[in-house]
Amino acid sequence: MNHAVVTLHRVTPESAHLLDAVDDDVFDHAVEPERAAAFLADRSHALVVACVAGRVVGMASAVVCAHLDKPSSLYIDEVGVSGRFQRQGIGRRLMECILAWGRERGCHEAWVATLPTNHPARGLFRAAGGIEDPDHAVICGFPLAESAPDAPGR
Numbered sequence: 001m002n003h004a005v006v007t008l009h010r011v012t013p014e015s016a017h018l019l020d021a022v023d024d025d026v027f028d029h030a031v032e033p034e035r036a037a038a039f040l041a042d043r044s045h046a047l048v049v050a051c052v053a054g055r056v057v058g059m060a061s062a063v064v065c066a067h068l069d070k071p072s073s074l075y076i077d078e079v080g081v082s083g084r085f086q087r088q089g090i091g092r093r094l095m096e097c098i099l100a101w102g103r104e105r106g107c108h109e110a111w112v113a114t115l116p117t118n119h120p121a122r123g124l125f126r127a128a129g130g131i132e133d134p135d136h137a138v139i140c141g142f143p144l145a146e147s148a149p150d151a152p153g154r
């Protein structure tokens, strides 16, 4: 068990410097400053990071989906914790923080998708209060560029 002090931060354009030092396996790829700035400039986006000694070791990102006919919902896009800090409650704290943000933004529900075989993620989402869809929603990806990933929901 690692006893490092872990602090959580909601990242804003003013605190984008938090993304200067990130463990390699937190995001799928290296953070690109221009993409990060564009993400943070949009108020419907949320990014929460977990830091140890000034380094990002975990993150959760989400988007508020506004609807024309019902209250907004929070789509949780990605959650990742560095391998060296997994299974220490950081994922659960990130989920609490991003769900609280969604509540503050007026969302009435939140949702997230993952692969059936991703047992750590399914365990985390259940531990955070998520209820799995009994109808087993089908997710379809539409590659719009040659660099598109093979499958959504990793």
Ligand SMILES: CC(C)(COP(=O)(O)OP(=O)(O)OC[C@H]1O[C@@H](n2cnc3c(N)ncnc32)[C@H](O)[C@@H]1OP(=O)(O)O)[C@@H](O)C(=O)NCCC(=O)NCCS
Pocket: 077, 078, 079, 080, 081, 082, 085, 086, 087, 088, 089, 090, 091, 092, 093, 113, 114, 118, 119, 120, 121, 122, 123, 124, 125, 127, 153, 154
């Ligand atoms: C999923 C992930 C974010 C979990 O982060 P974490 O910080 O290790 O999670 P926590 O320590 O907060 O665990 C909370 C609960 O989730 C469940 N859980 C976490 N890891 C698990 C594992 N490997 N196997 C089974 N259950 C697991 C447990 O119920 C756990 O509670 P417990 O430790 O009291 O038993 C992490 O495994 C990860 O980054 N995976 C790779 C990226 C990914 O797949 N992200 C999700 C899809 S977007």
